[in-house]
Amino acid sequence: MTAGSAAATRPHNRRQIIVEAAGQVFSARGYHAASMEEIAAGVGISAAALYRHFPNKYALFAECANGMVDELVEVLDEWPAEAALRDVLLALVRVTVSHRTSGGLYRWEARYLERADRQVLRAKFGHVVERVTELVRREYPGPDERLRAVAALGAIGSITMHHTSIAQRRVEELLLTSALRVAATDPAAAARGTPPVELPAPPVPRTRRGEILAAAIPLFARDGFANVTNGQIAQAVGLAPSAIYRHYPGKVDILVAACLQAAALLAQAVDRTLHRVTDPREAVDALAAAYVAYCFEHNALTSVAEAEVAGLPDDLRRPLILAQREHIAVWEQQLRAVRPELDPRQARLLVHAAFGVVVEAGRALRWQDAPGRRDTVTALVTAALTL
Known part of the structure; x- marks a missing residue:
């Protein structure tokens, strides 16, 4: 095979493929237990080729940590302020489900980010929470509006923490219904x-x-x-x-x-x-x-x-x-x-x-x-x- 034909078969989105594969390994194994060799093997490249994209494991981990939340922010910002809570939550469900195998690193592994990177990630998630809180406040005003928004997002994010096999459409229906019920609940009365x-x-x-x-x-x-x-x-x-x-x-x-x-x-x-x-x-x-x-x-x-x-x-x-x-x-x-x-x-x-x-x-x-x-x-x- 010539150099030209090898280049022609190299995916144009190789970096994104690496990030997705690494996110799955970090989520399943933990940051410290994961290795660059294991991630490279999952992508089908050598460790040396992996280091051409990322100088070290931390740099790769930091990019993985921002993958899902960047999509959540992007999706949220596409919806107007008057959007229905149901529509916005469904969009968030779909992004989260698409990151199901890699999203688990947000709950526990993000603590291994350096302080500045952790603050950036926290700010992005804070934006998501505040936007959902605004929608909850508009549609279900009452006590604990922010807590209900956070809890609804917790119900959605739970899909990244287990491997139960179920049809995607049914996953979306169940998570959306669950999150909406949480958002609408008056905890004091319930x-x-x-x-x-x-x-x-x-x-x-x-x-x-x-x-x-x-x-x-x-x-x-x-x-x-x-x-x-x-x-x-x-x-x-x-x-x-x-x-x-x-x-x-x-x-x-x-x-x-x-x-x-x-x-x-x-x-x-x-x-x-x-x-x-x-x-x-x-x-x-x-x-x-x-x-x-x-x-x-x-x-x-x-x-x-x-x-x-x-x-x-x-x-x-x-x-x-x-x-x-x-x-x-x-x-x-x-x-x-x-x-x-x-x-x-x-x-x-x-x-x-x-x-x-x-x-x-x-x-x-x-x-x-x-x-x-x-x-x-x-x-x-x-x-x-x-x-």
């Missing part, structure tokens, strides 16, 4: 009658191993697992760094212990919640209340478990993924009992939408557990399930 929640008591570190775990969780949550050193963990406990290894073979074993603790606490919360319910609708309401309470109560632990699982080796991740699936199956079963028209995949998609509401609404509230906030978020969760 929250009346929220069932009481009895969470398991947080673990009390009674051993040095427990103290290490308790110290590591907030560090992982704040800085990301990859950025925390054993020395920092040891300092928080008052140990020499070498002493950590007497209790955990490595830092990853501390992370696994944190994820297992999160799964166990959530399973206990579900068991206590379902023990006293009498019908499926009550069960769904109770599951929503328990999950919201759990996320507020154990926010650092929950964020670590959700953000870091993807970067674990397959053998360590498998039991955690199984526990995740068992939890979702409980929701799915109860939701389908209330809404028998849903098939299992549709119910699963709505359950993930509800989880997306909790994450984004909780973040918007900075997880500050003021009176009534759990009830407000719970009301938005049940709205996402279109109940």
Whole structure:
């Protein structure tokens, strides 16, 4: 093959192809676990060819981080101020679905951006939130307008966080309906009658191993697992760094212990919640209340478990993924009992939408557990399930 024929077969949009492939790898594996070699292989080029487009992994990651939000901003700016909320949300749904396999990096991996890049990304998402808030305020005026807008976007963004296979048109219908219900809900009115929640008591570190775990969780949550050193963990406990290894073979074993603790606490919360319910609708309401309470109560632990699982080796991740699936199956079963028209995949998609509401609404509230906030978020969760 001549140089001219090779050039003729080279895609003109090679850079965009690289960005899309890299976004999928970063989303699935995490920024630190992903490699330029893996990304290059996914595109079908050599690592050397990849470096001709991007000088390093960070430069590629930073461009990936702006891909979906730039499209969201562009789509929003195409609609006039008087556009209907339904039309605008549908446009946002379609952009998000088109980035389904790469959009997951926004929720957790964007924290690895440098400060200036993170501020730019935050400003772009802020523009999206403010525009949707304006539409919510116009069509559904009332309390918590911005929170409802954020929660509706959380329901839409949830599609990037799971792999449930379902026809695209049905995905769009379900996400749009879920987001509209969230936007239209008056949390204060809907929250009346929220069932009481009895969470398991947080673990009390009674051993040095427990103290290490308790110290590591907030560090992982704040800085990301990859950025925390054993020395920092040891300092928080008052140990020499070498002493950590007497209790955990490595830092990853501390992370696994944190994820297992999160799964166990959530399973206990579900068991206590379902023990006293009498019908499926009550069960769904109770599951929503328990999950919201759990996320507020154990926010650092929950964020670590959700953000870091993807970067674990397959053998360590498998039991955690199984526990995740068992939890979702409980929701799915109860939701389908209330809404028998849903098939299992549709119910699963709505359950993930509800989880997306909790994450984004909780973040918007900075997880500050003021009176009534759990009830407000719970009301938005049940709205996402279109109940």
